[in-house]
Amino acid sequence: MHAEDPITPARAEQRLCERLQLHGEPAESLLRAMRAGNAGRQAVVLSPRALQGYEPPFACEVGTAFPWLPARVRIPAAGEIPTRHADYAAGLYYVLDLSSCWEGAALSALPQEPQRSLDMCAAPGGKSMLLAAQVALHDHTANEVNAARRGILRQNAELCGLPNTRITGLRPDQWGKSGELFDLILVDAPCSGQSLLCKGMKNPGCLGASMVQGNAKRQRGILLAAVRCVAPGGHLLYTTCTYDVEENERVMAYITRRVRGFKACEIPSLTPYRTWLADFPAYRLLPHHGAGAGGFCCLLRREN
Numbered sequence: 612m613h614a615e616d617p618i619t620p621a622r623a624e625q626r627l628c629e630r631l632q633l634h635g636e637p638a639e640s641l642l643r644a645m646r647a648g649n650a651g652r653q654a655v656v657l658s659p660r661a662l663q664g665y666e667p668p669f670a671c672e673v674g675t676a677f678p679w680l681p682a683r684v685r686i687p688a689a690g691e692i693p694t695r696h697a698d699y700a701a702g703l704y705y706v707l708d709l710s711s712c713w714e715g716a717a718l719s720a721l722p723q724e725p726q727r728s729l730d731m732c733a734a735p736g737g738k739s740m741l742l743a744a745q746v747a748l749h750d751h752t753a754n755e756v757n758a759a760r761r762g763i764l765r766q767n768a769e770l771c772g773l774p775n776t777r778i779t780g781l782r783p784d785q786w787g788k789s790g791e792l793f794d795l796i797l798v799d800a801p802c803s804g805q806s807l808l809c810k811g812m813k814n815p816g817c818l819g820a821s822m823v824q825g826n827a828k829r830q831r832g833i834l835l836a837a838v839r840c841v842a843p844g845g846h847l848l849y850t851t852c853t854y855d856v857e858e859n860e861r862v863m864a865y866i867t868r869r870v871r872g873f874k875a876c877e878i879p880s881l882t883p884y885r886t887w888l889a890d891f892p893a894y895r896l897l898p899h900h901g902a903g904a905g906g907f908c909c910l911l912r913r914e915n
């Protein structure tokens with residue numbers, strides 16, 4: 612990263628592309644998307660309340676272009692507003708960005724259903740919904756440190772009928788000392804949120820060195836605690852909604868170097884998105900992929 616200095620927004624965007632080693636059309640496309648703010652794309656995930664055979668009461672895309680799309684996720688057709696329908700208020704589906712579903716698709720690489728799972732940064736609940744859409748929840752903990760956000764998480768979990776789920780509010784360091792072990796831990800980390808720009812949201816400073824480095828430090832701290840709670844043979848899925856290599860590949864490289872016994876796993880369904888900035892399997896979605904504003908995911912496995 613460059614030291615913090617007063618640079619124009621255009622220069623900050625260019626520097627991001629340089630850090631990502633993006634050139635040509637992918638770089639142009641990222642810059643266009645950040646300026647236009649129209650790369651967001653809605654998706655709905657059918658909740659545990661939606662019984663087998665249920666379909667949402669609005670038109671959805673058929674024959675999706677995304678082979679990784681989890682079976683219980685639908686992409687509303689252009690112009691549809693899923694939140695308008697009574698089924699939404701009844702918790703039959705949950706609305707999120709398609710890039711979150713892309714991150715959740717990494718769960719397809721799990722070799723078996725986790726018996727105990729922890730969503731460490733869970734509010735408002737999107738990743739827990741995606742987990743419930745792909746595996747049966749046997750003993751799930753949805754954790755959120757922020758009390759106000761925890762309230763929203765609880766409402767969403769109840770509304771959508773997440774089964775066998777407890778809601779908690781421990782800090783990562785408290786989890787690290789708890790002695791509890793899980794087969795799967797989701798760390799959907801707080802981040803600089805650079806992809807929010809591509810959804811037309813304001814996020815001042817998100818391309819700057821201090822914001823990126825501050826988030827990377829917090830992410831390393833969360834992960835160092837989280838890895839202590841992964842059972843032998845268990846998995847940790849790390850995801851962010853930001854592009855920066857500092858908060859993604861470098862954080863994963865730091866953890867796998869610092870903590871013995873953790874290895875990044877291949878996610879076969881996401882092979883076309885494999886990052887070019889790491890020598891281990893990790894995956895980056897960018898706006899030009901057409902599946903929403905973008906994100907990053909890396910699945911770690913703890914050896915037995």
Ligand SMILES: C[S@@+](CC[C@H](N)C(=O)[O-])C[C@H]1O[C@@H](n2cnc3c(N)ncnc32)[C@H](O)[C@@H]1O
Binds near residue numbers: 731737760783799801
């Ligand atoms: C990206 S959001 C999670 C989104 C959620 N997983 C979903 O899919 O709906 C990150 C969450 O981490 C929480 N958070 C912020 N700082 C944290 C910290 N130091 N440790 C753990 N969680 C933190 C935030 O309150 C926020 O709810």
